[in-house]
């Protein structure tokens with residue numbers, strides 16, 4: 001048993017709108033549908049993409 005603990009310490013942090021980690025087969029970056037890629041809604045950071053304006057979503061696949 002040697003379970004590495006590299007979950008979300010200094011690696012990529014997923015946002016609520018992300019459906020997978022970057023680099024994972026079957027997912028890809030896309031413009032956040034909530035903020036239209038602006039990263040914010042009004043004066044607030046978009047909670048869906050975490051203010052990045054991008055989300056990771058599943059593309060195609062089974």
Ligand SMILES: [Zn+2]
Nearest residue numbers: 032035046049
């Ligand atoms: Zn957004």
